[in-house]
Amino acid sequence: MNAPASRADRVQALLAKRGDLRRTAVLLLGGEGPVWPRARIAVFDAPVDAAAARAWLPPGLRSSDPARATIFVADYPETTFGVAYREAGVLLHAVHRRRPVLHCAWMVVDNDTALILGRELLGFPKKLAEIDFLMDAGSATARVRRGGVSLIAFHMEGAGPRSDREPFTRPIVNARGIPSLLPAVLYRMDVPQRVHEGRRGTMTVEIGGSAADPLDRFGVGKREIPGDAMVADLAVPPAARRSVPPVRPVGLVRPTWLAKHYPERAW
Known part of the structure; x- marks a missing residue:
């Protein structure tokens, strides 16, 4: 008996059906089960510079107090969309219409399909980077580099215990557009x-920066801080039965804000 085709195999078969108008709909909406099953995630919350957080947030979002x-x-x-990849991000705690949310100020991945889908469909300002990540039952180690600069370690x-x-404790509100x-x-x-399993411990973290990726402006620097390492499913049915999590428009952002911040989102 032949083994059932993997998700990656099914995606490749769909990609081969050139000229089929249903391909895109099936690729984006035809996934079964969690979009990101058994993701391995290490995460921590840190206080950040309030002025930097306010400057990075789009109009319509207000920084949490204290800024985190x-x-x-x-x-x-x-x-479900057939690619494996790694990702790192900085999500600012904010308030939108009196409700707590997260805003993705910065994000990198190591796969171009994940980059394109995240930017074009969901408004994540994704860029490519080198991401090293090792996690087991008792430890988690990561380093993120762009242009030879260590940005997250x-x-x-x-x-x-x-x-x-x-991993993501609030809804996410992103700005999508072009200058x-x-x-x-x-x-x-x-x-x-x-969450299938998770552990809490003390992380030694160091956040760097560069002209293109000025994460150092948040003022996290090098410190010890509580963190969590976990295995979790993301975008879990029945609330999400598609490769693109449910999104809805909630406001507009003036063109000058996006023009001002586009270099950090693209370079």
Whole structure:
């Protein structure tokens, strides 16, 4: 008996059907189960410079008080859209219409398909980077580099008690658009999550920066801070039965904001 085709094999078969108008719909909406099953994620929350957070947030979002960010590195070994990749990001804690949300200020991946889908469909300002990530039952180590500069590095050894913390604790609101005379659009995305296992421990973290990736402006620097390492499903049915998590427009952003911040989102 032949083994069932993997998700990656099914995606490759769909890609081969050139000229089929249904390909895109099936690729984006035809996934079964979690979009990102059994993702390995290491995450921590850190206080950040309030002025830097305010400057990075689009109009319509207000920084949390005190200003904080969720910083993470993740390994997605399987996805419903057929690619495996790694990802790192900085999500600012914010308030939108009196409700707590996260805003993705910065994100990198190591796969171009994940980059394109994330930028074009969901408004994540993804760029390519080198991402090293190793996680096992008792430790997590990561380093993220772009242009030869270390931007995120952390190590957690001997993780302690079990943790049921979800990796992303609030809905995510992103700005999607291109520099033009037209406004960008704020989109809200809810990502249902299911944690299989998690551990809490103390992380030694160091956040660097460069002209293109000025994460050092957040003022995290080098410190020890509580963090979590977990295995979790992201975009879990029945709330999400598609490769693109449910998103909805929630506002507009003036063109000058996007023009001002586009270099950090693209270079």
